[in-house]
Amino acid sequence: MTIATPIARRAIQTVADGVDLETQIADAARFTRRHTIASIYRAGSGHPGGALSCADILACLFGAELNIWPSEPEDRFRDRFVLSKGHACPALYAVGAYHGFCDKHEALSLRRLGSPFQGHPHVRDLPWVETSTGSLGQGFSVALGMALGMKLQKIRARAYALLGDGELQEGEVWEAAMCAAHHKLDNLCAIIDYNKLQSDAPNEVIMRLEPLADKWRAFGWTVFEIDGHNLPEILSTLHLAASTHERPSVLIAHTVKGKGVPYMEGSAAWHGSVKLTRQQAEEALTALGTEPEEIKELLDV
Amino acid sequence: MSDNNAPGLIGSSGDSLREAFGKALTGLAPEFPKLVVLDADIAGGTGVHHFRKAYPERLIQFGIAEQNMMAAAGGLAAVGMLPVVTGFACFLERAYEQARLSIGYARRNAKIVASHPGLDVGPDGGSAQALEDIAAFRAIPGMTVISPADPIETALATRAILEFDGPVYMRTGRSAATRLFGDDHVFEIGKGQIIRHGHDVTLVACGVEVARALEAAEILESVEIDARVVNMPTIKPIDTELLKRCARETGAIVTAEDHNIYGGLGSAVAEAVTKTHPCPIEFVGVIDSFGTSGEPDELANHFEISAPFIAEAAKRAVARKRGLQ
Numbered sequence: 001m002t003i004a005t006p007i008a009r010r011a012i013q014t015v016a017d018g019v020d021l022e023t024q025i026a027d028a029a030r031f032t033r034r035h036t037i038a039s040i041y042r043a044g045s046g047h048p049g050g051a052l053s054c055a056d057i058l059a060c061l062f063g064a065e066l067n068i069w070p071s072e073p074e075d076r077f078r079d080r081f082v083l084s085k086g087h088a089c090p091a092l093y094a095v096g097a098y099h100g101f102c103d104k105h106e107a108l109s110l111r112r113l114g115s116p117f118q119g120h121p122h123v124r125d126l127p128w129v130e131t132s133t134g135s136l137g138q139g140f141s142v143a144l145g146m147a148l149g150m151k152l153q154k155i156r157a158r159a160y161a162l163l164g165d166g167e168l169q170e171g172e173v174w175e176a177a178m179c180a181a182h183h184k185l186d187n188l189c190a191i192i193d194y195n196k197l198q199s200d201a202p203n204e205v206i207m208r209l210e211p212l213a214d215k216w217r218a219f220g221w222t223v224f225e226i227d228g229h230n231l232p233e234i235l236s237t238l239h240l241a242a243s244t245h246e247r248p249s250v251l252i253a254h255t256v257k258g259k260g261v262p263y264m265e266g267s268a269a270w271h272g273s274v275k276l277t278r279q280q281a282e283e284a285l286t287a288l289g290t291e292p293e294e295i296k297e298l299l300d301v
Numbered sequence: 302m303s304d305n306n307a308p309g310l311i312g313s314s315g316d317s318l319r320e321a322f323g324k325a326l327t328g329l330a331p332e333f334p335k336l337v338v339l340d341a342d343i344a345g346g347t348g349v350h351h352f353r354k355a356y357p358e359r360l361i362q363f364g365i366a367e368q369n370m371m372a373a374a375g376g377l378a379a380v381g382m383l384p385v386v387t388g389f390a391c392f393l394e395r396a397y398e399q400a401r402l403s404i405g406y407a408r409r410n411a412k413i414v415a416s417h418p419g420l421d422v423g424p425d426g427g428s429a430q431a432l433e434d435i436a437a438f439r440a441i442p443g444m445t446v447i448s449p450a451d452p453i454e455t456a457l458a459t460r461a462i463l464e465f466d467g468p469v470y471m472r473t474g475r476s477a478a479t480r481l482f483g484d485d486h487v488f489e490i491g492k493g494q495i496i497r498h499g500h501d502v503t504l505v506a507c508g509v510e511v512a513r514a515l516e517a518a519e520i521l522e523s524v525e526i527d528a529r530v531v532n533m534p535t536i537k538p539i540d541t542e543l544l545k546r547c548a549r550e551t552g553a554i555v556t557a558e559d560h561n562i563y564g565g566l567g568s569a570v571a572e573a574v575t576k577t578h579p580c581p582i583e584f585v586g587v588i589d590s591f592g593t594s595g596e597p598d599e600l601a602n603h604f605e606i607s608a609p610f611i612a613e614a615a616k617r618a619v620a621r622k623r624g625l626q
Contacts, residue, residue, distance in 0.1 A: 076380070076381060080379070080380070122406070122407075123379075123407050124406075124407065124408055130379065131375060131376065131379060131403065131407055132402055132403070132406045132407045133402075134402070135398060135399075135402050137368070137372075138372045138375075138398075138399055138402055138403050141368070141369045141371075141372030141373045141375075141376065141399070141403070142372050142373065142375045142376035142379065142403050142407075143376060144369070144373050144376060145372065145373030145374060145375060145376020145377040145378075145379070145380075145384075146376040146377070146379055146380050147376075148361065148373065148376070148377060149337075149376065149377040149378075149379070149380035149381065149382040150380050152337065152382065153380070153381065153382070155380070159376075171368070172366075172368040172369055172372070172399075175363075175364075175366035175368060175369035176369045176372075176373070178364065178366070179363055179364065179366065179369055179373070182362075182364070183361075
């Protein structure tokens, strides 16, 4: 079986639903942001800023790019997606729930004892998260190992890793960057959620990353710089990145931390882990266009 | 229980454990089509140069970058490969957190094989002598920890870890090793073996200390202490049943390891027996210190882990036991 089969299957499904792909992805992104706010509110802790900044990227990946489907989680020919910035997992759980990898309501049990939706993704709790992350840098290397292993087995699927910008300060990221280019892993795609803010302050204050695109180019990667909230641009660039030959690709996605929630946008204070009050959660959900009835449903425990 | 695995070949020199590992791995490659070996530009030192020569396409070069190599092993295992991470013990410790998260926590079927453990490294000195690796890797939940004693056992253990489904940390060794076992030797993960019978005290050892424990037993014979010697190649999960039996039958234990006395074999043995079969235990190992340059045997004397020191510890354990009686 090749990766062509699931693409066809997805296309048929989209046509059958009668919904335009971009509209569906926008809906998934909206759901992801609302669900993220609700689960972090219910948990009493979590990292909203970096989850909201990557919601559009996740919606594009799960909605159109990744050849994965909930009914066949063990398919060895599936694409592999690794959330290397594991702290953004409320958004991963939400987008996974939207696409049927887990139950929407259960995924609201974030960070609770006995819940598989831990504060950082764990593959033994949720196989579809592909590996356990939460220590920056490692998920990228794991995705590299997956890409390498699939090449060795002549599996034509791709491996994707979503990294935070602060994560790029980990030396391991550059070990992996060098290694992927050396081994010509054109089936590996890194996406940087470049929201310019890390835990304490802007990257520029903590540890400068620029010139970032030049760094990746110098390491032998094909670099794309995009607006990480522009759905058509994300989709078309992911498609383009899949056509690189003998070179890994990286999408430097310029994003806004806390995107969609005005009082969080552009503020490192909402990196987390933070506790949201009921009022803050309601304000955030209202800003995300949620109806009062749905707000009640999402927040009432 | 294999009681009669009598060492017939004491003193004869054999391959170093790293060479034995590299050769065994090469021989086993056809049986394990998913096997790949991960190297950080040190194949000549870890023994896997044999593998590289025979199967160059299955030796994955990571350059001098252990963290990426260790986590990538988790990814390789995730897609169905059988990765064996190789390197010097001290440098693999650099990737400890990757072993913890991407292999241990994710419970990947990946093997970590470390050459150059302990004082056995010799002249390279303290920076290169990993004396804390067993303690560190033993503390990762689900991680099996193995330290074979001679080239024969190393070859058997190499097969065993490839057949075993789960994460494993295995020590080999740099220096020429004493051959202890015959070709009929048996290795089973989680099982120790009585390799010398005795009733007064049990000497439990792993790695290079097994040969020294046997030597110590000879020394003890001259002072009429009848020492039992147990080869304990699996430190985790440790053979609790065998240790309880030895505690019951000999009433005193000495542990011997080329490792810090904190957290290694000695600790594992004490944890296993103290709850139900408490008895005097003496710990031979490096006493919370880093190593230094010197030949392995010189270092063993300097850091008091050579046979005479094991024998002295045994005398103390026996005296304590008699004080209790």
